[in-house]
Amino acid sequence: MHARPSTTPRHPLGACAAALAGLLLAACASVDVNDADLFVRHQQPMEAGWLAQAQARAAESGAGLEQVQFRSADGTLLGGLFLRQPGARLTAVYFQGAGNIVQRSYPALLRDASQLPLNALFWDYRGMGLSEGVGGTPQLMADAQAAVREARRLSGEALPLAYWGFSLGTLVSAHLARELPPDALLLEGALTTAQAWAENQVPWYAKPFVSIRLADTVRGYDNHQALRELRRPTLMLVGSLDPASPPAFTHSLAQAMQHRDSCLRVVEVPEVAHGGALRKPEGLAAARAWLERGAARQGC
Structure with a gap:
Protein backbone atom coordinates (compact mmCIF):
# COMPACT_ATOMS: atom_id res chain seq x y z
CA MET A 1 0.00 0.00 0.00
CA HIS A 2 2.98 2.32 0.24
CA ALA A 3 3.48 5.13 -2.21
CA ARG A 4 6.19 5.25 -4.81
CA PRO A 5 9.50 6.31 -3.29
CA SER A 6 8.79 10.03 -3.65
CA THR A 7 5.87 9.97 -1.20
CA THR A 8 5.41 8.33 2.18
CA PRO A 9 1.86 8.03 3.56
CA ARG A 10 1.23 9.01 7.16
CA HIS A 11 -1.04 6.77 9.20
CA PRO A 12 -1.04 5.05 12.61
CA LEU A 13 1.13 2.18 11.40
CA GLY A 14 3.89 4.63 10.53
CA ALA A 15 3.51 6.26 13.92
CA CYS A 16 3.77 2.85 15.51
CA ALA A 17 7.02 2.11 13.69
CA ALA A 18 8.47 5.37 14.92
CA ALA A 19 7.41 4.54 18.45
CA LEU A 20 8.98 1.13 18.19
CA ALA A 21 12.20 2.72 17.07
CA GLY A 22 12.05 4.77 20.25
CA LEU A 23 11.42 1.64 22.34
CA LEU A 24 7.86 2.69 23.18
CA LEU A 25 6.45 -0.75 22.56
CA ALA A 26 3.85 -0.58 25.28
CA ALA A 27 2.30 2.53 23.78
CA CYS A 28 1.97 0.89 20.41
CA ALA A 29 0.93 -2.66 21.32
CA SER A 30 -2.29 -2.37 19.31
CA VAL A 31 -2.65 -0.33 16.14
CA ASP A 32 -6.02 0.60 14.66
CA VAL A 33 -6.08 1.28 10.90
CA ASN A 34 -9.27 2.87 9.65
CA ASP A 35 -10.51 3.90 6.24
CA ALA A 36 -9.53 7.51 6.75
CA ASP A 37 -5.93 6.54 7.55
CA LEU A 38 -5.36 5.33 3.97
CA PHE A 39 -6.69 8.46 2.28
CA VAL A 40 -5.20 11.49 4.01
CA ARG A 41 -5.27 14.80 2.17
CA HIS A 42 -1.87 16.47 1.86
CA GLN A 43 -1.78 19.83 3.61
CA GLN A 44 1.35 21.17 1.95
CA PRO A 45 0.66 23.71 -0.80
CA MET A 46 1.51 22.62 -4.32
CA GLU A 47 4.27 24.32 -6.24
CA ALA A 48 2.93 27.00 -8.56
CA GLY A 49 3.09 25.99 -12.19
CA TRP A 50 3.15 22.23 -11.53
CA LEU A 51 0.68 21.56 -14.36
CA ALA A 52 2.70 23.53 -16.91
CA GLN A 53 5.79 21.61 -15.83
CA ALA A 54 3.97 18.30 -16.22
CA GLN A 55 2.69 19.26 -19.66
CA ALA A 56 6.17 20.32 -20.76
CA ARG A 57 7.57 16.99 -19.59
CA ALA A 58 4.90 15.07 -21.54
CA ALA A 59 5.54 17.17 -24.65
CA GLU A 60 9.18 16.06 -24.68
CA SER A 61 7.99 12.72 -26.07
CA GLY A 62 5.33 14.26 -28.31
CA ALA A 63 2.46 13.54 -25.92
CA GLY A 64 -0.39 15.72 -24.73
CA LEU A 65 -1.37 16.07 -21.09
CA GLU A 66 -4.55 17.66 -19.74
CA GLN A 67 -6.08 18.11 -16.32
CA VAL A 68 -9.50 16.45 -16.10
CA GLN A 69 -12.46 16.36 -13.75
CA PHE A 70 -15.31 13.86 -13.60
CA ARG A 71 -18.03 12.88 -11.16
CA SER A 72 -18.60 9.67 -9.25
CA ALA A 73 -22.05 8.13 -8.91
CA ASP A 74 -22.89 10.26 -5.86
CA GLY A 75 -21.81 13.48 -7.56
CA THR A 76 -18.41 13.84 -5.87
CA LEU A 77 -15.95 15.60 -8.16
CA LEU A 78 -12.80 13.58 -8.89
CA GLY A 79 -9.73 14.81 -10.71
CA GLY A 80 -6.56 13.72 -12.42
CA LEU A 81 -4.43 13.94 -15.54
CA PHE A 82 -4.99 12.36 -18.93
CA LEU A 83 -1.96 11.46 -21.04
CA THR A 91 -5.88 3.11 -22.81
CA ALA A 92 -4.82 2.42 -19.22
CA VAL A 93 -6.57 3.55 -16.04
CA TYR A 94 -3.89 3.91 -13.36
CA PHE A 95 -4.59 3.10 -9.69
CA GLN A 96 -2.09 4.72 -7.34
CA GLY A 97 -0.36 3.59 -4.19
CA ALA A 98 -1.49 4.93 -0.81
CA GLY A 99 -0.44 8.49 -0.17
CA ASN A 100 0.26 9.30 -3.81
CA ILE A 101 -1.32 12.24 -5.62
CA VAL A 102 -0.79 13.03 -9.29
CA GLN A 103 0.51 16.54 -8.57
CA ARG A 104 3.53 15.02 -6.84
CA SER A 105 3.93 11.65 -8.56
CA TYR A 106 3.54 12.80 -12.18
CA PRO A 107 7.32 12.73 -12.96
CA ALA A 108 7.53 8.99 -12.21
CA LEU A 109 4.16 8.25 -13.83
CA LEU A 110 5.05 10.05 -17.05
CA ARG A 111 8.48 8.46 -17.15
CA ASP A 112 6.99 4.97 -16.92
CA ALA A 113 4.03 5.57 -19.22
CA SER A 114 6.15 7.22 -21.94
CA GLN A 115 7.94 3.91 -22.50
CA LEU A 116 4.69 2.19 -23.55
CA PRO A 117 2.36 2.97 -26.48
CA LEU A 118 -0.70 3.85 -24.44
CA ASN A 119 -2.97 6.63 -23.28
CA ALA A 120 -3.38 6.82 -19.52
CA LEU A 121 -5.71 8.33 -16.95
CA PHE A 122 -3.92 9.10 -13.68
CA TRP A 123 -6.49 10.04 -11.05
CA ASP A 124 -6.58 10.81 -7.34
CA TYR A 125 -8.61 8.80 -4.87
CA ARG A 126 -11.51 10.60 -3.24
CA GLY A 127 -10.36 13.01 -0.56
CA MET A 128 -6.85 13.37 -1.97
CA GLY A 129 -5.04 15.69 -4.36
CA LEU A 130 -7.31 16.85 -7.18
CA SER A 131 -10.34 14.89 -5.92
CA GLU A 132 -12.94 16.26 -3.54
CA GLY A 133 -14.85 14.55 -0.74
CA VAL A 134 -13.77 12.38 2.17
CA GLY A 135 -11.84 9.25 1.25
CA GLY A 136 -12.69 5.70 2.25
CA THR A 137 -12.93 2.19 0.86
CA PRO A 138 -16.78 2.10 0.65
CA GLN A 139 -16.62 4.53 -2.30
CA LEU A 140 -13.62 3.02 -4.07
CA MET A 141 -15.46 0.83 -6.57
CA ALA A 142 -17.94 3.53 -7.59
CA ASP A 143 -15.09 6.02 -8.01
CA ALA A 144 -13.02 3.51 -9.98
CA GLN A 145 -15.93 2.83 -12.33
CA ALA A 146 -16.30 6.58 -12.85
CA ALA A 147 -12.61 6.74 -13.77
CA VAL A 148 -13.10 3.97 -16.32
CA ARG A 149 -16.02 5.82 -17.89
CA GLU A 150 -13.95 8.98 -18.10
CA ALA A 151 -11.02 7.17 -19.68
CA ARG A 152 -13.29 5.70 -22.34
CA ARG A 153 -14.84 9.11 -23.00
CA LEU A 154 -11.44 10.75 -23.41
CA SER A 155 -9.81 8.01 -25.45
CA GLY A 156 -12.76 6.62 -27.39
CA GLU A 157 -14.39 3.21 -27.40
CA ALA A 158 -12.21 1.78 -30.18
CA LEU A 159 -9.06 1.38 -28.09
CA PRO A 160 -8.87 -1.58 -25.67
CA LEU A 161 -8.89 -0.71 -21.98
CA ALA A 162 -6.41 -1.89 -19.35
CA TYR A 163 -6.13 -1.44 -15.58
CA TRP A 164 -2.68 -0.66 -14.17
CA GLY A 165 -2.37 -0.86 -10.39
CA PHE A 166 0.53 -0.15 -8.06
CA SER A 167 0.68 -1.27 -4.40
CA LEU A 168 -2.65 -0.23 -2.83
CA GLY A 169 -3.84 0.26 -6.41
CA THR A 170 -3.49 -3.47 -7.05
CA LEU A 171 -6.26 -4.12 -4.53
CA VAL A 172 -8.51 -1.55 -6.19
CA SER A 173 -7.80 -2.56 -9.79
CA ALA A 174 -8.06 -6.31 -9.14
CA HIS A 175 -11.41 -5.96 -7.37
CA LEU A 176 -12.67 -3.71 -10.14
CA ALA A 177 -11.51 -6.30 -12.70
CA ARG A 178 -13.74 -8.87 -11.03
CA GLU A 179 -16.77 -6.59 -11.40
CA LEU A 180 -15.88 -4.86 -14.66
CA PRO A 181 -13.24 -6.92 -16.54
CA PRO A 182 -10.73 -4.93 -18.61
CA ASP A 183 -8.94 -6.15 -21.73
CA ALA A 184 -5.74 -6.56 -19.68
CA LEU A 185 -4.47 -6.10 -16.11
CA LEU A 186 -1.04 -4.95 -14.92
CA LEU A 187 -0.17 -5.22 -11.21
CA GLU A 188 3.05 -3.74 -9.77
CA GLY A 189 4.09 -4.63 -6.24
CA ALA A 190 0.83 -6.49 -5.68
CA LEU A 191 -0.78 -6.93 -2.28
CA THR A 192 -2.50 -10.12 -1.18
CA THR A 193 -4.71 -8.72 1.57
CA ALA A 194 -4.73 -5.49 3.49
CA GLN A 195 -4.13 -7.49 6.68
CA ALA A 196 -1.05 -9.22 5.30
CA TRP A 197 0.35 -5.92 4.11
CA ALA A 198 -0.19 -4.28 7.50
CA GLU A 199 1.45 -7.12 9.39
CA ASN A 200 4.38 -7.08 6.99
CA GLN A 201 5.15 -3.46 7.93
CA VAL A 202 5.84 -4.40 11.56
CA LEU A 214 -8.05 -3.10 10.45
CA ALA A 215 -11.48 -1.66 9.87
CA ASP A 216 -13.86 -4.26 8.44
CA THR A 217 -14.15 -2.33 5.18
CA VAL A 218 -10.36 -2.40 4.74
CA ARG A 219 -9.93 -6.03 5.80
CA GLY A 220 -12.46 -7.13 3.17
CA TYR A 221 -10.05 -6.48 0.29
CA ASP A 222 -8.51 -9.84 -0.64
CA ASN A 223 -6.76 -10.21 -3.99
CA HIS A 224 -6.75 -14.00 -3.79
CA GLN A 225 -10.52 -13.88 -4.17
CA ALA A 226 -10.56 -11.01 -6.64
CA ASP A 242 10.55 -4.98 -2.39
CA PRO A 243 10.11 -4.67 1.40
CA ALA A 244 6.55 -3.33 1.32
CA SER A 245 5.01 -5.84 -1.11
CA PRO A 246 7.55 -8.69 -1.14
CA PRO A 247 7.76 -11.22 -3.98
CA ALA A 248 6.03 -13.79 -1.75
CA PHE A 249 2.84 -11.73 -2.05
CA THR A 250 2.92 -11.88 -5.84
CA HIS A 251 3.70 -15.59 -5.97
CA SER A 252 0.88 -16.30 -3.53
CA LEU A 253 -1.56 -14.50 -5.82
CA ALA A 254 -0.25 -16.36 -8.83
CA GLN A 255 -0.93 -19.70 -7.18
CA ALA A 256 -4.50 -18.63 -6.41
CA MET A 257 -5.38 -17.86 -10.04
CA GLN A 258 -7.28 -20.73 -11.63
CA HIS A 259 -6.34 -19.63 -15.16
CA ARG A 260 -2.71 -18.73 -14.50
CA ASP A 261 -1.31 -21.06 -17.17
CA SER A 262 -3.10 -19.21 -19.98
CA CYS A 263 -3.65 -15.75 -18.49
CA LEU A 264 -0.77 -14.88 -16.18
CA ARG A 265 2.86 -13.91 -16.41
CA VAL A 266 4.92 -13.11 -13.31
CA VAL A 267 8.22 -11.24 -13.58
CA GLU A 268 10.40 -10.74 -10.52
CA VAL A 269 12.70 -7.87 -11.46
CA PRO A 270 16.16 -8.07 -9.83
CA GLU A 271 17.63 -5.22 -7.79
CA VAL A 272 14.33 -3.31 -7.63
CA ALA A 273 12.51 -2.29 -4.46
CA HIS A 274 8.97 -0.86 -4.24
CA GLY A 275 8.37 0.75 -7.63
CA GLY A 276 10.65 1.08 -10.63
CA ALA A 277 10.15 -2.30 -12.32
CA LEU A 278 9.45 -0.60 -15.66
CA ARG A 279 12.82 1.11 -15.51
CA LYS A 280 14.59 -2.21 -15.84
CA PRO A 281 14.85 -4.09 -19.17
CA GLU A 282 13.13 -7.21 -17.80
CA GLY A 283 10.12 -5.31 -16.54
CA LEU A 284 9.78 -3.10 -19.59
CA ALA A 285 10.00 -6.00 -22.06
CA ALA A 286 7.33 -7.90 -20.14
CA ALA A 287 5.07 -4.84 -20.05
CA ARG A 288 5.41 -4.29 -23.78
CA ALA A 289 4.51 -7.91 -24.52
CA TRP A 290 1.54 -7.67 -22.13
CA LEU A 291 0.36 -4.47 -23.79
CA GLU A 292 0.43 -6.01 -27.26
CA ARG A 293 -1.64 -8.92 -26.05
CA GLY A 294 -4.17 -6.59 -24.47
CA ALA A 295 -4.21 -4.34 -27.53
CA ALA A 296 -5.05 -7.34 -29.69
CA ARG A 297 -7.90 -8.27 -27.34
CA GLN A 298 -6.64 -11.85 -27.48
CA GLY A 299 -8.10 -12.81 -24.15
CA CYS A 300 -6.92 -16.00 -22.50
Missing part, protein backbone atom coordinates in the same frame (compact mmCIF):
# COMPACT_ATOMS: atom_id res chain seq x y z
CA ARG A 84 -2.57 11.14 -24.78
CA GLN A 85 0.33 9.62 -26.73
CA PRO A 86 0.74 9.30 -30.49
CA GLY A 87 0.38 5.72 -31.69
CA ALA A 88 -1.35 4.55 -28.52
CA ARG A 89 -2.43 0.90 -28.73
CA LEU A 90 -4.68 0.91 -25.66
CA PRO A 203 9.56 -5.06 12.19
CA TRP A 204 10.34 -8.68 13.08
CA TYR A 205 11.57 -7.74 16.54
CA ALA A 206 8.25 -6.04 17.34
CA LYS A 207 5.86 -8.71 16.04
CA PRO A 208 5.43 -10.37 19.47
CA PHE A 209 4.33 -7.03 20.93
CA VAL A 210 2.23 -5.47 18.17
CA SER A 211 -1.18 -6.36 16.76
CA ILE A 212 -2.87 -4.66 13.83
CA ARG A 213 -6.62 -4.12 13.82
CA LEU A 227 -8.14 -12.70 -9.06
CA ARG A 228 -9.12 -16.33 -8.62
CA GLU A 229 -11.41 -16.62 -11.65
CA LEU A 230 -10.14 -13.71 -13.75
CA ARG A 231 -9.69 -14.55 -17.42
CA ARG A 232 -7.82 -11.57 -18.80
CA PRO A 233 -4.15 -11.22 -19.80
CA THR A 234 -2.47 -10.35 -16.50
CA LEU A 235 1.10 -9.28 -15.79
CA MET A 236 2.47 -9.10 -12.26
CA LEU A 237 5.72 -7.19 -11.78
CA VAL A 238 7.53 -7.23 -8.46
CA GLY A 239 10.95 -6.07 -7.36
CA SER A 240 13.18 -8.72 -5.87
CA LEU A 241 14.06 -6.28 -3.06
Whole structure:
Protein backbone atom coordinates (compact mmCIF):
# COMPACT_ATOMS: atom_id res chain seq x y z
CA MET A 1 0.00 0.00 0.00
CA HIS A 2 2.98 2.32 0.24
CA ALA A 3 3.48 5.13 -2.21
CA ARG A 4 6.19 5.25 -4.81
CA PRO A 5 9.50 6.31 -3.29
CA SER A 6 8.79 10.03 -3.65
CA THR A 7 5.87 9.97 -1.20
CA THR A 8 5.41 8.33 2.18
CA PRO A 9 1.86 8.03 3.56
CA ARG A 10 1.23 9.01 7.16
CA HIS A 11 -1.04 6.77 9.20
CA PRO A 12 -1.04 5.05 12.61
CA LEU A 13 1.13 2.18 11.40
CA GLY A 14 3.89 4.63 10.53
CA ALA A 15 3.51 6.26 13.92
CA CYS A 16 3.77 2.85 15.51
CA ALA A 17 7.02 2.11 13.69
CA ALA A 18 8.47 5.37 14.92
CA ALA A 19 7.41 4.54 18.45
CA LEU A 20 8.98 1.13 18.19
CA ALA A 21 12.20 2.72 17.07
CA GLY A 22 12.05 4.77 20.25
CA LEU A 23 11.42 1.64 22.34
CA LEU A 24 7.86 2.69 23.18
CA LEU A 25 6.45 -0.75 22.56
CA ALA A 26 3.85 -0.58 25.28
CA ALA A 27 2.30 2.53 23.78
CA CYS A 28 1.97 0.89 20.41
CA ALA A 29 0.93 -2.66 21.32
CA SER A 30 -2.29 -2.37 19.31
CA VAL A 31 -2.65 -0.33 16.14
CA ASP A 32 -6.02 0.60 14.66
CA VAL A 33 -6.08 1.28 10.90
CA ASN A 34 -9.27 2.87 9.65
CA ASP A 35 -10.51 3.90 6.24
CA ALA A 36 -9.53 7.51 6.75
CA ASP A 37 -5.93 6.54 7.55
CA LEU A 38 -5.36 5.33 3.97
CA PHE A 39 -6.69 8.46 2.28
CA VAL A 40 -5.20 11.49 4.01
CA ARG A 41 -5.27 14.80 2.17
CA HIS A 42 -1.87 16.47 1.86
CA GLN A 43 -1.78 19.83 3.61
CA GLN A 44 1.35 21.17 1.95
CA PRO A 45 0.66 23.71 -0.80
CA MET A 46 1.51 22.62 -4.32
CA GLU A 47 4.27 24.32 -6.24
CA ALA A 48 2.93 27.00 -8.56
CA GLY A 49 3.09 25.99 -12.19
CA TRP A 50 3.15 22.23 -11.53
CA LEU A 51 0.68 21.56 -14.36
CA ALA A 52 2.70 23.53 -16.91
CA GLN A 53 5.79 21.61 -15.83
CA ALA A 54 3.97 18.30 -16.22
CA GLN A 55 2.69 19.26 -19.66
CA ALA A 56 6.17 20.32 -20.76
CA ARG A 57 7.57 16.99 -19.59
CA ALA A 58 4.90 15.07 -21.54
CA ALA A 59 5.54 17.17 -24.65
CA GLU A 60 9.18 16.06 -24.68
CA SER A 61 7.99 12.72 -26.07
CA GLY A 62 5.33 14.26 -28.31
CA ALA A 63 2.46 13.54 -25.92
CA GLY A 64 -0.39 15.72 -24.73
CA LEU A 65 -1.37 16.07 -21.09
CA GLU A 66 -4.55 17.66 -19.74
CA GLN A 67 -6.08 18.11 -16.32
CA VAL A 68 -9.50 16.45 -16.10
CA GLN A 69 -12.46 16.36 -13.75
CA PHE A 70 -15.31 13.86 -13.60
CA ARG A 71 -18.03 12.88 -11.16
CA SER A 72 -18.60 9.67 -9.25
CA ALA A 73 -22.05 8.13 -8.91
CA ASP A 74 -22.89 10.26 -5.86
CA GLY A 75 -21.81 13.48 -7.56
CA THR A 76 -18.41 13.84 -5.87
CA LEU A 77 -15.95 15.60 -8.16
CA LEU A 78 -12.80 13.58 -8.89
CA GLY A 79 -9.73 14.81 -10.71
CA GLY A 80 -6.56 13.72 -12.42
CA LEU A 81 -4.43 13.94 -15.54
CA PHE A 82 -4.99 12.36 -18.93
CA LEU A 83 -1.96 11.46 -21.04
CA ARG A 84 -2.57 11.14 -24.78
CA GLN A 85 0.33 9.62 -26.73
CA PRO A 86 0.74 9.30 -30.49
CA GLY A 87 0.38 5.72 -31.69
CA ALA A 88 -1.35 4.55 -28.52
CA ARG A 89 -2.43 0.90 -28.73
CA LEU A 90 -4.68 0.91 -25.66
CA THR A 91 -5.88 3.11 -22.81
CA ALA A 92 -4.82 2.42 -19.22
CA VAL A 93 -6.57 3.55 -16.04
CA TYR A 94 -3.89 3.91 -13.36
CA PHE A 95 -4.59 3.10 -9.69
CA GLN A 96 -2.09 4.72 -7.34
CA GLY A 97 -0.36 3.59 -4.19
CA ALA A 98 -1.49 4.93 -0.81
CA GLY A 99 -0.44 8.49 -0.17
CA ASN A 100 0.26 9.30 -3.81
CA ILE A 101 -1.32 12.24 -5.62
CA VAL A 102 -0.79 13.03 -9.29
CA GLN A 103 0.51 16.54 -8.57
CA ARG A 104 3.53 15.02 -6.84
CA SER A 105 3.93 11.65 -8.56
CA TYR A 106 3.54 12.80 -12.18
CA PRO A 107 7.32 12.73 -12.96
CA ALA A 108 7.53 8.99 -12.21
CA LEU A 109 4.16 8.25 -13.83
CA LEU A 110 5.05 10.05 -17.05
CA ARG A 111 8.48 8.46 -17.15
CA ASP A 112 6.99 4.97 -16.92
CA ALA A 113 4.03 5.57 -19.22
CA SER A 114 6.15 7.22 -21.94
CA GLN A 115 7.94 3.91 -22.50
CA LEU A 116 4.69 2.19 -23.55
CA PRO A 117 2.36 2.97 -26.48
CA LEU A 118 -0.70 3.85 -24.44
CA ASN A 119 -2.97 6.63 -23.28
CA ALA A 120 -3.38 6.82 -19.52
CA LEU A 121 -5.71 8.33 -16.95
CA PHE A 122 -3.92 9.10 -13.68
CA TRP A 123 -6.49 10.04 -11.05
CA ASP A 124 -6.58 10.81 -7.34
CA TYR A 125 -8.61 8.80 -4.87
CA ARG A 126 -11.51 10.60 -3.24
CA GLY A 127 -10.36 13.01 -0.56
CA MET A 128 -6.85 13.37 -1.97
CA GLY A 129 -5.04 15.69 -4.36
CA LEU A 130 -7.31 16.85 -7.18
CA SER A 131 -10.34 14.89 -5.92
CA GLU A 132 -12.94 16.26 -3.54
CA GLY A 133 -14.85 14.55 -0.74
CA VAL A 134 -13.77 12.38 2.17
CA GLY A 135 -11.84 9.25 1.25
CA GLY A 136 -12.69 5.70 2.25
CA THR A 137 -12.93 2.19 0.86
CA PRO A 138 -16.78 2.10 0.65
CA GLN A 139 -16.62 4.53 -2.30
CA LEU A 140 -13.62 3.02 -4.07
CA MET A 141 -15.46 0.83 -6.57
CA ALA A 142 -17.94 3.53 -7.59
CA ASP A 143 -15.09 6.02 -8.01
CA ALA A 144 -13.02 3.51 -9.98
CA GLN A 145 -15.93 2.83 -12.33
CA ALA A 146 -16.30 6.58 -12.85
CA ALA A 147 -12.61 6.74 -13.77
CA VAL A 148 -13.10 3.97 -16.32
CA ARG A 149 -16.02 5.82 -17.89
CA GLU A 150 -13.95 8.98 -18.10
CA ALA A 151 -11.02 7.17 -19.68
CA ARG A 152 -13.29 5.70 -22.34
CA ARG A 153 -14.84 9.11 -23.00
CA LEU A 154 -11.44 10.75 -23.41
CA SER A 155 -9.81 8.01 -25.45
CA GLY A 156 -12.76 6.62 -27.39
CA GLU A 157 -14.39 3.21 -27.40
CA ALA A 158 -12.21 1.78 -30.18
CA LEU A 159 -9.06 1.38 -28.09
CA PRO A 160 -8.87 -1.58 -25.67
CA LEU A 161 -8.89 -0.71 -21.98
CA ALA A 162 -6.41 -1.89 -19.35
CA TYR A 163 -6.13 -1.44 -15.58
CA TRP A 164 -2.68 -0.66 -14.17
CA GLY A 165 -2.37 -0.86 -10.39
CA PHE A 166 0.53 -0.15 -8.06
CA SER A 167 0.68 -1.27 -4.40
CA LEU A 168 -2.65 -0.23 -2.83
CA GLY A 169 -3.84 0.26 -6.41
CA THR A 170 -3.49 -3.47 -7.05
CA LEU A 171 -6.26 -4.12 -4.53
CA VAL A 172 -8.51 -1.55 -6.19
CA SER A 173 -7.80 -2.56 -9.79
CA ALA A 174 -8.06 -6.31 -9.14
CA HIS A 175 -11.41 -5.96 -7.37
CA LEU A 176 -12.67 -3.71 -10.14
CA ALA A 177 -11.51 -6.30 -12.70
CA ARG A 178 -13.74 -8.87 -11.03
CA GLU A 179 -16.77 -6.59 -11.40
CA LEU A 180 -15.88 -4.86 -14.66
CA PRO A 181 -13.24 -6.92 -16.54
CA PRO A 182 -10.73 -4.93 -18.61
CA ASP A 183 -8.94 -6.15 -21.73
CA ALA A 184 -5.74 -6.56 -19.68
CA LEU A 185 -4.47 -6.10 -16.11
CA LEU A 186 -1.04 -4.95 -14.92
CA LEU A 187 -0.17 -5.22 -11.21
CA GLU A 188 3.05 -3.74 -9.77
CA GLY A 189 4.09 -4.63 -6.24
CA ALA A 190 0.83 -6.49 -5.68
CA LEU A 191 -0.78 -6.93 -2.28
CA THR A 192 -2.50 -10.12 -1.18
CA THR A 193 -4.71 -8.72 1.57
CA ALA A 194 -4.73 -5.49 3.49
CA GLN A 195 -4.13 -7.49 6.68
CA ALA A 196 -1.05 -9.22 5.30
CA TRP A 197 0.35 -5.92 4.11
CA ALA A 198 -0.19 -4.28 7.50
CA GLU A 199 1.45 -7.12 9.39
CA ASN A 200 4.38 -7.08 6.99
CA GLN A 201 5.15 -3.46 7.93
CA VAL A 202 5.84 -4.40 11.56
CA PRO A 203 9.56 -5.06 12.19
CA TRP A 204 10.34 -8.68 13.08
CA TYR A 205 11.57 -7.74 16.54
CA ALA A 206 8.25 -6.04 17.34
CA LYS A 207 5.86 -8.71 16.04
CA PRO A 208 5.43 -10.37 19.47
CA PHE A 209 4.33 -7.03 20.93
CA VAL A 210 2.23 -5.47 18.17
CA SER A 211 -1.18 -6.36 16.76
CA ILE A 212 -2.87 -4.66 13.83
CA ARG A 213 -6.62 -4.12 13.82
CA LEU A 214 -8.05 -3.10 10.45
CA ALA A 215 -11.48 -1.66 9.87
CA ASP A 216 -13.86 -4.26 8.44
CA THR A 217 -14.15 -2.33 5.18
CA VAL A 218 -10.36 -2.40 4.74
CA ARG A 219 -9.93 -6.03 5.80
CA GLY A 220 -12.46 -7.13 3.17
CA TYR A 221 -10.05 -6.48 0.29
CA ASP A 222 -8.51 -9.84 -0.64
CA ASN A 223 -6.76 -10.21 -3.99
CA HIS A 224 -6.75 -14.00 -3.79
CA GLN A 225 -10.52 -13.88 -4.17
CA ALA A 226 -10.56 -11.01 -6.64
CA LEU A 227 -8.14 -12.70 -9.06
CA ARG A 228 -9.12 -16.33 -8.62
CA GLU A 229 -11.41 -16.62 -11.65
CA LEU A 230 -10.14 -13.71 -13.75
CA ARG A 231 -9.69 -14.55 -17.42
CA ARG A 232 -7.82 -11.57 -18.80
CA PRO A 233 -4.15 -11.22 -19.80
CA THR A 234 -2.47 -10.35 -16.50
CA LEU A 235 1.10 -9.28 -15.79
CA MET A 236 2.47 -9.10 -12.26
CA LEU A 237 5.72 -7.19 -11.78
CA VAL A 238 7.53 -7.23 -8.46
CA GLY A 239 10.95 -6.07 -7.36
CA SER A 240 13.18 -8.72 -5.87
CA LEU A 241 14.06 -6.28 -3.06
CA ASP A 242 10.55 -4.98 -2.39
CA PRO A 243 10.11 -4.67 1.40
CA ALA A 244 6.55 -3.33 1.32
CA SER A 245 5.01 -5.84 -1.11
CA PRO A 246 7.55 -8.69 -1.14
CA PRO A 247 7.76 -11.22 -3.98
CA ALA A 248 6.03 -13.79 -1.75
CA PHE A 249 2.84 -11.73 -2.05
CA THR A 250 2.92 -11.88 -5.84
CA HIS A 251 3.70 -15.59 -5.97
CA SER A 252 0.88 -16.30 -3.53
CA LEU A 253 -1.56 -14.50 -5.82
CA ALA A 254 -0.25 -16.36 -8.83
CA GLN A 255 -0.93 -19.70 -7.18
CA ALA A 256 -4.50 -18.63 -6.41
CA MET A 257 -5.38 -17.86 -10.04
CA GLN A 258 -7.28 -20.73 -11.63
CA HIS A 259 -6.34 -19.63 -15.16
CA ARG A 260 -2.71 -18.73 -14.50
CA ASP A 261 -1.31 -21.06 -17.17
CA SER A 262 -3.10 -19.21 -19.98
CA CYS A 263 -3.65 -15.75 -18.49
CA LEU A 264 -0.77 -14.88 -16.18
CA ARG A 265 2.86 -13.91 -16.41
CA VAL A 266 4.92 -13.11 -13.31
CA VAL A 267 8.22 -11.24 -13.58
CA GLU A 268 10.40 -10.74 -10.52
CA VAL A 269 12.70 -7.87 -11.46
CA PRO A 270 16.16 -8.07 -9.83
CA GLU A 271 17.63 -5.22 -7.79
CA VAL A 272 14.33 -3.31 -7.63
CA ALA A 273 12.51 -2.29 -4.46
CA HIS A 274 8.97 -0.86 -4.24
CA GLY A 275 8.37 0.75 -7.63
CA GLY A 276 10.65 1.08 -10.63
CA ALA A 277 10.15 -2.30 -12.32
CA LEU A 278 9.45 -0.60 -15.66
CA ARG A 279 12.82 1.11 -15.51
CA LYS A 280 14.59 -2.21 -15.84
CA PRO A 281 14.85 -4.09 -19.17
CA GLU A 282 13.13 -7.21 -17.80
CA GLY A 283 10.12 -5.31 -16.54
CA LEU A 284 9.78 -3.10 -19.59
CA ALA A 285 10.00 -6.00 -22.06
CA ALA A 286 7.33 -7.90 -20.14
CA ALA A 287 5.07 -4.84 -20.05
CA ARG A 288 5.41 -4.29 -23.78
CA ALA A 289 4.51 -7.91 -24.52
CA TRP A 290 1.54 -7.67 -22.13
CA LEU A 291 0.36 -4.47 -23.79
CA GLU A 292 0.43 -6.01 -27.26
CA ARG A 293 -1.64 -8.92 -26.05
CA GLY A 294 -4.17 -6.59 -24.47
CA ALA A 295 -4.21 -4.34 -27.53
CA ALA A 296 -5.05 -7.34 -29.69
CA ARG A 297 -7.90 -8.27 -27.34
CA GLN A 298 -6.64 -11.85 -27.48
CA GLY A 299 -8.10 -12.81 -24.15
CA CYS A 300 -6.92 -16.00 -22.50
